[in-house]
Amino acid sequence: MVPAPLPSRTVVVLGASYGGARAARILSQSLPPDWRLVVIDRNSHMNHVYVFPRFTILPKHAPKAYIPYTNHLITPPPLDKSSASSPASSPESDLPTPPRTPSSTSLALSDDEEDDSRRTWIQGSVTSMTSHSVTFTRPCRRRDLSDSSASFASAHSHTTTGTFDGPDETIYFDYAVYALGSGMPDPVNVWSEHPNMPSGIVFDHHEHGLGTKKCGVRWMQKKAQQLKKAQRIVIVGGGALGIQFATDLKDVYPNKEVTLLHSRMRFMPHYPVAMHTAIVEGLDRLGVNVVLGERVVTWPNEPEHLGLPKILRTDKGRQFEADLVLPCTGQKPHVSIMASLSPSTISPITSRIRVHPTMQVSNGPVRPVGPRANTLERLSNLSLHAPPTPPASNRGSSDTSASENDDEDDLSHVFAVGDCAETGAIQAGHTAYWQAEVAARNIIRLIERQEGRAKEELENYKPGPPAIKVSLGLKTAVTANGDEVKVSHEGVEDLQALIMWPSLNAQDLDVNA
Numbered sequence: 001m002v003p004a005p006l007p008s009r010t011v012v013v014l015g016a017s018y019g020g021a022r023a024a025r026i027l028s029q030s031l032p033p034d035w036r037l038v039v040i041d042r043n044s045h046m047n048h049v050y051v052f053p054r055f056t057i058l059p060k061h062a063p064k065a066y067i068p069y070t071n072h073l074i075t076p077p078p079l080d081k082s083s084a085s086s087p088a089s090s091p092e093s094d095l096p097t098p099p100r101t102p103s104s105t106s107l108a109l110s111d112d113e114e115d116d117s118r119r120t121w122i123q124g125s126v127t128s129m130t131s132h133s134v135t136f137t138r139p140c141r142r143r144d145l146s147d148s149s150a151s152f153a154s155a156h157s158h159t160t161t162g163t164f165d166g167p168d169e170t171i172y173f174d175y176a177v178y179a180l181g182s183g184m185p186d187p188v189n190v191w192s193e194h195p196n197m198p199s200g201i202v203f204d205h206h207e208h209g210l211g212t213k214k215c216g217v218r219w220m221q222k223k224a225q226q227l228k229k230a231q232r233i234v235i236v237g238g239g240a241l242g243i244q245f246a247t248d249l250k251d252v253y254p255n256k257e258v259t260l261l262h263s264r265m266r267f268m269p270h271y272p273v274a275m276h277t278a279i280v281e282g283l284d285r286l287g288v289n290v291v292l293g294e295r296v297v298t299w300p301n302e303p304e305h306l307g308l309p310k311i312l313r314t315d316k317g318r319q320f321e322a323d324l325v326l327p328c329t330g331q332k333p334h335v336s337i338m339a340s341l342s343p344s345t346i347s348p349i350t351s352r353i354r355v356h357p358t359m360q361v362s363n364g365p366v367r368p369v370g371p372r373a374n375t376l377e378r379l380s381n382l383s384l385h386a387p388p389t390p391p392a393s394n395r396g397s398s399d400t401s402a403s404e405n406d407d408e409d410d411l412s413h414v415f416a417v418g419d420c421a422e423t424g425a426i427q428a429g430h431t432a433y434w435q436a437e438v439a440a441r442n443i444i445r446l447i448e449r450q451e452g453r454a455k456e457e458l459e460n461y462k463p464g465p466p467a468i469k470v471s472l473g474l475k476t477a478v479t480a481n482g483d484e485v486k487v488s489h490e491g492v493e494d495l496q497a498l499i500m501w502p503s504l505n506a507q508d509l510d511v512n513a
């Protein structure tokens with residue numbers, strides 16, 4: 001039998017959530033035998049953030065929000081042409097049901113196989129990158145603390161201490177998928193440096209192991225205690241998160257006084273007006289106080305810290321008093337690592353990474369294609385950057401042998417997907433997923449070109465019409481898909497979180513799994 005060639009080229013995927021995990025899965029299946037895949041994420045489990053607001057109110061479901069990465073990478077068959085060449089269909093019309101990671105029961109891997117020489121999954125915090133290398137730190141495992149040899153262990157362990165204090169490690173790559181997403185608003189930010197807890201409730205991330213399932217579940221349990229204790233809650237920001245928090249809180253605790261403050265006159269303005277109407281009706285039915293068209297100008301010092309009453313003032317001169325304030329405003333894209341590599345990759349308008357429709361990173365403005373491409377971005381793009389060139393890199397990438405790229409400006413071998421990428425599409429799990437598919441297939445095409453096996457054109461990502469589902473309490477939800485708006489009443493408490501799990505063993509739901 002001829003031994004399999006040792007991998008000499010590397011594709012890295014940075015961030016393994018809705019976007020990165022999908023790219024990793026396709027690449028693990030399609031990369032040629034002499035290529036290896038390295039996936040790095042700071043979390044030990046995929047954080048299914050859609051359900052975070054609900055589960056911080058009903059924490060009995062919390063373990064379902066942290067999906068094991070086991071089985072996310074699959075055994076590569078001989079090069080899978082169908083995967084690399086399937087049409088650029090973007091079945092966004094079937095959404096907003098969250099895209100399900102395809103079942104992998106027939107493709108199950110042992111833990112060892114997930115960490116073989118061709119596919120490596122690392123729990124680590126990415127700290128910097130150059131055009132052909134990425135540097136990261138792994139968390140130190142508990143047991144390593146008492147071990148003087150302090151070997152720094154690898155992926156998805158619930159025993160990590162939460163301190164990412166391993167030595168800096170650098171991996172050289174030929175292609176990269178940058179999928180570091182965006183930071184979450186404070187009330188659902190399990191990675192918050194200073195989680196605000198009610199007085200008397202202490203929460204030490206490091207004690208629980210930041211980035212682990214155990215930490216996430218404990219954090220949700222503590223948040224739930226806090227929400228239960230507060231009688232008057234003001235939620236600032238009428239996006240999906242604010243609406244879901246307000247309606248869930250009122251549904252579970254009808255006697256609480258819940259106020260939703262929104263700076264605009266309309267909820268979800270990117271969607272048909274029927275969506276706004278359904279949301280207003282849902283809030284009204286549950287008894288949420290709704291304040292539209294007022295912007296908060298004075299915030300309390302520690303909005304989420306139960307204790308002294310919190311005072312808020314709006315630009316209309318009104319004052320609100322609460323026990324707890326939940327700031328549910330905007331998410332900031334995680335672009336600092338890309339910005340350090342090349343500041344011109346960041347759009348000054350949206351603060352996201354400029355990408356070509358092929359999802360290749362661009363060092364300058366790109367013509368926006370999505371329905372949300374705004375006028376300012378269009379104006380800033382009057383002078384368009386050159387189209388992407390094929391990757392310059394054509395050399396091996398072992399951790400020690402590769403040198404830095406000669407052409408720092410060429411980032412056509414780096415792809416960005418999901419919340420951190422500027423595509424004109426809405427920031428959503430399903431858009432990240434479809435963008436990741438395009439990026440992964442294009443990497444395979446570029447490799448095939450580079451190796452002289454095929455010359456297929458790269459595929460373009462085409463954003464579909466905005467689609468979203470917003471729950472309005474435990475049973476009701478409103479869905480917008482293009483022009484269609486539907487209200488349904490079949491909701492379940494756990495929001496069917498397990499749909500997202502590629503495979504399920506009972507022990508996976510254990511807090512420590």
Ligand SMILES: Cc1cc2nc3c(=O)[nH]c(=O)nc-3n(C[C@H](O)[C@H](O)[C@H](O)COP(=O)(O)OP(=O)(O)OC[C@H]3O[C@@H](n4cnc5c(N)ncnc54)[C@H](O)[C@@H]3O)c2cc1C
Binds near residue numbers: 015052180419429
């Ligand atoms: C409360 C809430 C509810 C939502 N509900 C929906 C919904 O119902 N439907 C929908 O379509 N969208 C929903 N969204 C939006 C959706 O979650 C995002 O658009 C989606 O998460 C984007 O996916 P992503 O892969 O680009 O990034 P993310 O999901 O943000 O993932 C980024 C990954 O990168 C990792 N990472 C970040 N920095 C580092 C680092 N330095 N080192 C290593 N790893 C790092 C993170 O751990 C994470 O795994 C919701 C968002 C929120 C906050």
